[in-house]
Amino acid sequence: MPDQAATSKPQPKRKPPSSGNRRNPHTHKAVIKAALELLKTVHYPALTIESIAAAAGVGKATVYRWWPSKGALVAEAISSTLTVEDPPDTDDLRADLIAAAEISIRNYAYPSSGVLITALAADLAEDPELLQSFVSTFVQPRRALVRKLLQRAIDEGVIAPDVDPDLIMDMWAGAVMYRRALNHTPIGNTFAEELVEVFLSGAPAHKLGKSP
Amino acid sequence: MPDQAATSKPQPKRKPPSSGNRRNPHTHKAVIKAALELLKTVHYPALTIESIAAAAGVGKATVYRWWPSKGALVAEAISSTLTVEDPPDTDDLRADLIAAAEISIRNYAYPSSGVLITALAADLAEDPELLQSFVSTFVQPRRALVRKLLQRAIDEGVIAPDVDPDLIMDMWAGAVMYRRALNHTPIGNTFAEELVEVFLSGAPAHKLGKSP
Amino acid sequence: MPDQAATSKPQPKRKPPSSGNRRNPHTHKAVIKAALELLKTVHYPALTIESIAAAAGVGKATVYRWWPSKGALVAEAISSTLTVEDPPDTDDLRADLIAAAEISIRNYAYPSSGVLITALAADLAEDPELLQSFVSTFVQPRRALVRKLLQRAIDEGVIAPDVDPDLIMDMWAGAVMYRRALNHTPIGNTFAEELVEVFLSGAPAHKLGKSP
Amino acid sequence: MPDQAATSKPQPKRKPPSSGNRRNPHTHKAVIKAALELLKTVHYPALTIESIAAAAGVGKATVYRWWPSKGALVAEAISSTLTVEDPPDTDDLRADLIAAAEISIRNYAYPSSGVLITALAADLAEDPELLQSFVSTFVQPRRALVRKLLQRAIDEGVIAPDVDPDLIMDMWAGAVMYRRALNHTPIGNTFAEELVEVFLSGAPAHKLGKSP
DNA sequence: TACTAACCGAGACGGTACGTCATGTCTTTAG
DNA sequence: CTAAAGACATGACGTACCGTCTCGGTTAGTA
Numbered sequence: 001m002p003d004q005a006a007t008s009k010p011q012p013k014r015k016p017p018s019s020g021n022r023r024n025p026h027t028h029k030a031v032i033k034a035a036l037e038l039l040k041t042v043h044y045p046a047l048t049i050e051s052i053a054a055a056a057g058v059g060k061a062t063v064y065r066w067w068p069s070k071g072a073l074v075a076e077a078i079s080s081t082l083t084v085e086d087p088p089d090t091d092d093l094r095a096d097l098i099a100a101a102e103i104s105i106r107n108y109a110y111p112s113s114g115v116l117i118t119a120l121a122a123d124l125a126e127d128p129e130l131l132q133s134f135v136s137t138f139v140q141p142r143r144a145l146v147r148k149l150l151q152r153a154i155d156e157g158v159i160a161p162d163v164d165p166d167l168i169m170d171m172w173a174g175a176v177m178y179r180r181a182l183n184h185t186p187i188g189n190t191f192a193e194e195l196v197e198v199f200l201s202g203a204p205a206h207k208l209g210k211s212p
Numbered sequence: 213m214p215d216q217a218a219t220s221k222p223q224p225k226r227k228p229p230s231s232g233n234r235r236n237p238h239t240h241k242a243v244i245k246a247a248l249e250l251l252k253t254v255h256y257p258a259l260t261i262e263s264i265a266a267a268a269g270v271g272k273a274t275v276y277r278w279w280p281s282k283g284a285l286v287a288e289a290i291s292s293t294l295t296v297e298d299p300p301d302t303d304d305l306r307a308d309l310i311a312a313a314e315i316s317i318r319n320y321a322y323p324s325s326g327v328l329i330t331a332l333a334a335d336l337a338e339d340p341e342l343l344q345s346f347v348s349t350f351v352q353p354r355r356a357l358v359r360k361l362l363q364r365a366i367d368e369g370v371i372a373p374d375v376d377p378d379l380i381m382d383m384w385a386g387a388v389m390y391r392r393a394l395n396h397t398p399i400g401n402t403f404a405e406e407l408v409e410v411f412l413s414g415a416p417a418h419k420l421g422k423s424p
Numbered sequence: 425m426p427d428q429a430a431t432s433k434p435q436p437k438r439k440p441p442s443s444g445n446r447r448n449p450h451t452h453k454a455v456i457k458a459a460l461e462l463l464k465t466v467h468y469p470a471l472t473i474e475s476i477a478a479a480a481g482v483g484k485a486t487v488y489r490w491w492p493s494k495g496a497l498v499a500e501a502i503s504s505t506l507t508v509e510d511p512p513d514t515d516d517l518r519a520d521l522i523a524a525a526e527i528s529i530r531n532y533a534y535p536s537s538g539v540l541i542t543a544l545a546a547d548l549a550e551d552p553e554l555l556q557s558f559v560s561t562f563v564q565p566r567r568a569l570v571r572k573l574l575q576r577a578i579d580e581g582v583i584a585p586d587v588d589p590d591l592i593m594d595m596w597a598g599a600v601m602y603r604r605a606l607n608h609t610p611i612g613n614t615f616a617e618e619l620v621e622v623f624l625s626g627a628p629a630h631k632l633g634k635s636p
Numbered sequence: 637m638p639d640q641a642a643t644s645k646p647q648p649k650r651k652p653p654s655s656g657n658r659r660n661p662h663t664h665k666a667v668i669k670a671a672l673e674l675l676k677t678v679h680y681p682a683l684t685i686e687s688i689a690a691a692a693g694v695g696k697a698t699v700y701r702w703w704p705s706k707g708a709l710v711a712e713a714i715s716s717t718l719t720v721e722d723p724p725d726t727d728d729l730r731a732d733l734i735a736a737a738e739i740s741i742r743n744y745a746y747p748s749s750g751v752l753i754t755a756l757a758a759d760l761a762e763d764p765e766l767l768q769s770f771v772s773t774f775v776q777p778r779r780a781l782v783r784k785l786l787q788r789a790i791d792e793g794v795i796a797p798d799v800d801p802d803l804i805m806d807m808w809a810g811a812v813m814y815r816r817a818l819n820h821t822p823i824g825n826t827f828a829e830e831l832v833e834v835f836l837s838g839a840p841a842h843k844l845g846k847s848p
Numbered sequence: 849t850a851c852t853a854a855c856c857g858a859g860a861c862g863g864t865a866c867g868t869c870a871t872g873t874c875t876t877t878a879g
Numbered sequence: 880c881t882a883a884a885g886a887c888a889t890g891a892c893g894t895a896c897c898g899t900c901t902c903g904g905t906t907a908g909t910a
Contacts, residue, residue: 024881043338045257048870059883064872119334121393125327126255128396135394163410167387170395171410174386175379177393181333182347183382184340198375198383199410234902236860260891271862276893446876448886467762469681472865483888488867543758545817549751550679552820559818587834591811594819595834598810599803605757605813606771607806608764622799622807622835660855660906686896695857700898 030056031063035077044074044119068130071123075134078117082107084141087149093158094196100146101172101192107142108176118181143169159199168199235278242268243275247289256286256331280342283335287346290329294319296353299361305370306412312358313384313404319354320388330393355381371411380411447490454480455487459501468498468543492554495547499558502541506531508565511573517582518620524570525596525616531566532600542605567593583623592623666692667699671713680710680755704766707759711770714753718743720777723785729794730832736782737808737828743778744812754817779805795835804835 034056038047049070053060067073087100108117124131143166150165159168172195179185246268250259261282265272279285299312320329336343355378362377371380384407391397458480462471473494477484491497511524532541548555567590574589583592596619603609670692674683685706689696703709723736744753760767779802786801795804808831815821 027882043334045335046338049872050870057883059885060871061873061884062882065882115334115337118330118393119337122255122327122331122334123257125331125393126258131394131396135396139394164406166397167406167410170387170390170397171383171407173394174388174390175382176386178382178386178389181330181337181389182343182351182385184343184347185378185382194376194379195383198379234860239861261893262891265862269862271860271864272892273863273894273896274861277860446886448875451887467758469759470762473867474865477888481888483890484866485868485889486887489886539758539761542754542817543761546679546751546755546758547681549755549817550682555818555820559820563818588830590821591830591834594811594814594821595807595831597818598812598814599806600810601817602806602810602813605754605761606767606775606809608767608771609802609806618800618803619807622803663856684896685898689857693857696859696896696898697900698856701855 027056027058027062028066031058031066031073032077032080034058035073036081039074039077039116044116044123047074049073069127071120071127072130074116074120075124075130075138078120079134079138082138084145087145089149093153093156094200096149097153097196097200098192100149101195103142103146104169104172104195105176105187105192108173108180115181118177163199171195239268239270239274240278243270243278243285244289244292246270247285248293251286251289251328256328256335259286261285281339283332283339284342286328286332287336287342287350290332291346291350294350296357299357301361305365305368306408308361309365309408309412310404312361313407315354316358316381316384316407317388317399317404320385320392327393330389375411383407451480451482451486452490455482455490455497456501456504458482459497460505463498463501463540468540468547471498473497493551495544495551496554498540498544499548499554499562502544503558503562506562508569511569513573517577517580518624520573521577521620521624522616524573525619527566527570528593528596528619529600529611529616532597532604539605542601587623595619663692663694663698664702667694667702667709668713668716670694671709672717675710675713675752680752680759683710685709705763707756707763708766710752710756711760711766711774714756715770715774718774720781723781725785729789729792730836732785733789733832733836734828736785737831739778740782740805740808740831741812741823741828744809744816751817754813799835807831 031052035047035052038051038055042051047070049063050060052073053063056063063073067076085103085106087103088096090096120134121131124134146169147165150159150168153159154161154163154165175195176187176191179187243264247259247264250263250267254263259282261275262272264282264285265275268275275285279288297315297318299315300308302308332346333343336346358381359377362371362380365371366373366375366377387407388399388403391399455476459471459476462475462479466475471494473487474484476494476497477487480487487497491500509527509530511527512520514520544558545555548558570593571589574583574592577583578585578587578589599619600611600615603611667688671683671688674687674691678687683706685699686696688706688709689699692699699709703712721739721742723739724732726732756770757767760770782805783801786795786804789795790797790799790801811831812823812827815823
């Protein structure tokens with residue numbers, strides 16, 4: 001995640017673009033938008049900074065001024081697209097878990113390309129700081145909410161107490177990622193349910209309000 | 213280049229006879245080996261065909277003659293390196309499952325780079341045929357064996373009967389992949405055990421020989 | 425061919441040449457100079473664009489940006505080297521003609537390689553436009569001056585009136601080229617004189633101030 | 637010029653020297669023919685040995701076995717195509733000279749490409765021996781005959797006695813070459829006449845049977 | 849009739865250069 | 880002072896030929 005973006009985002013309220021020589025937010029948005037647009041057509045390894053600049057009607061140097069690499073740009077683009085969704089908190093714990101898993105699916109099954117995050121992660125692997133920044137911006141906020149939910153499930157005895165909630169999240173997200181990247185098994189409507197079911201299969205049925 | 217010819221003629225046994233107009237297996241192996249060697253130093257996106265050819269002491273055209281792309285080459289290199297391991301089949305089903313999970317870990321946590329398969333998959337995404345070929349060469353044989361084992365666990369009631377064995381494998385492999393690619397959470401010695409435990413947590417303890 | 429340079433440099437206000445960067449004349453000169461330097465060592469067919477770029481300390485792409493082909497580059501290089509020489513205009517017509525023939529010789533016997541123009545022409549043969557441009561840049565200006573002189577000789581009755589001055593020039597230049605390319609007969613100091621003599625041999629001696 | 641060709645041509649009649657298998661003349665002809673055929677389509681610099689071999693249905697190595705280079709092959713191909721024509725020897729010396737010039741034109745204006753000999757010469761320039769061999773095979777025999785004719789013209793006083801016949805031939809051939817290579821001036825039916833006329837223009841008209 | 853050269857087609861091989869493309873930096877011009 | 884335009888050195892791309900080599904299959908003439 002580009003530091004510049006991070007540090008300049010909190011700052012904009014102060015002054016609208018008025019003065020001549022400050023950073024132009026339109027330019028910034030145009031670049032992000034162009035990148036997302038191009039990713040509908042082209043897969044990540046084939047996406048070039050030149051094409052992004054051209055599509056945004058922006059000089060190449062401008063892109064390099066604000067983002068250190070293609071990975072940083074795309075990382076920001078993805079982060080800006082997906083909103084953090086609160087998993088629901090209802091009486092029906094099982095339904096809540098399924099909803100949470102569905103959020104995972106939406107996140108990692110994102111756009112038509114599907115392998116995007118995977119490819120991005122592979123590219124970011126050499127720049128651990130940037131990867132970490134992407135993870136903490138994009139991944140962590142989502143996980144925090146789900147972790148809470150899973151903790152509730154553990155507290156209520158629906159999930160065994162010695163299971164690490166983070167491991168469950170890794171398995172959910174990982175399964176989606178894996179299917180997208182390698183399996184190409186279609187991820188159907190019931191996939192979230194299946195993911196959840198696996199963890200509940202051994203638990204006493206009556207605790208989940210599951211009909212026998 | 214006539215120089216080489218001139219200087220290599222006096223050299224009688226320098227190279228293995230390199231069979232005539234058929235493919236030279238030495239060359240083939242040298243390329244694969246060079247690729248694997250370079251991947252210890254360089255991550256996949258930065259690996260170039262030129263460097264492979266140079267490291268193998270081979271003409272670039274020779275590489276292109278036998279592999280259509282970097283992805284295809286690396287796919288073969290990986291496949292050739294890892295041997296299919298039979299998961300054990302003992303009385304201790306739980307131990308067997310852990311051993312199987314450990315195989316998954318070894319496969320997807322492969323070489324130092326770690327993200328290799330992920331990156332490869334991202335690159336292969338545009339060439340579904342090649343991806344399919346990689347999957348069926350590399351992934352499927354390993355899965356077949358594990359699937360059998362999981363089926364046994366289901367049959368014996370250790371895993372709930374409505375769980376899809378393939379889903380479990382996706383989750384195992386996915387969790388490893390995910391941690392490697394995004395989390396960078398270290399994968400410890402007990403990770404396999406944790407992976408297995410999750411699925412058994414609800415099962416009656418006595419069936420697994422697990423001490424209460 | 426230097427169309428780009430020639431036509432775009434004088435262009436002051438024609439197009440909003442868009443803002444930004446202009447061609448670097450140092451680079452341009454370095455390439456031309458490197459090409460000429462290399463041609464002292466290497467004959468034209470063996471001259472490579474890569475070696476020119478390397479010798480000029482310039483990127484290959486830069487060469488291709490400004491010249492469409494090796495032929496175009498060398499054509500410009502040659503053109504830029506040779507200056508158009510005014511043939512003299514004295515009372516001694518015979519001496520003037522010899523001087524003009526010597527200019528032809530110098531032009532077509534140019535650098536050590538000698539066959540350069542021949543080779544270039546052969547290479548340019550497939551790109552008639554470029555050849556034409558080379559001819560009109562390099563060849564025509566020189567011919568115009570000589571043609572005038574020959575016309576004077578015809579007017580004065582030294583050369584028969586039904587002879588085409590252009591044919592004479594073709595024969596002069598051709599003879600030089602032919603000897604360079606095929607004969608390898610040395611072209612001595614008296615060659616210009618011989619060339620001229622041939623056309624005057626039948627003319628009345630007294631008109632040329634030639635001793636009988 | 638390939639020595640092999642020279643030494644093996646006299647070989648067919650008697651007995652193919654020694655044991656086993658000898659050179660296949662069909663192959664040899666097929667290569668020459670393929671080269672000439674390709675030269676109708678492709679200009680000399682773009683002609684490749686691979687394409688010749690392929691077009692001749694012959695292995696690349698076979699071509700290299702008999703000719704050391706593309707230049708050698710094409711030199712032989714050209715030589716084999718053009719037959720040495722005896723210039724006529726009639727009472728009409730002027731007509732004879734024109735006929736001789738026409739032979740020069742035919743030789744150097746050869747095939748559709750036209751610049752072929754020029755290009756070949758440029759390529760052969762680095763291999764003087766080969767060039768010499770081409771010249772003595774292709775050029776010299778033709779010149780010998782014309783030289784005789786020119787000598788007759790000199791002896792009869794039609795051409796000035798101090799003119800070098802070789803120079804005249806150089807000018808004839810050179811003019812044709814020059815027009816082909818650089819000028820692209822069409823060479824019309826009267827060109828031979830013009831070439832000859834130039835040398836005769838100053839001569840007494842009655843000696844040439846030319847009407848005043 | 850079988851042996852033994854050689855020639856021959858095919859094409860793999862280590863290479864060089866091609867001409868194109870994208871990289872990331874730098875400079876120039878405009879607003 | 881930012882931003883557009885884009886020149887630049889760099890270096891990998893994937894292709895085409897180079898000239899050398901080995902293979903396996905003819906195809907002669909001995910033998």
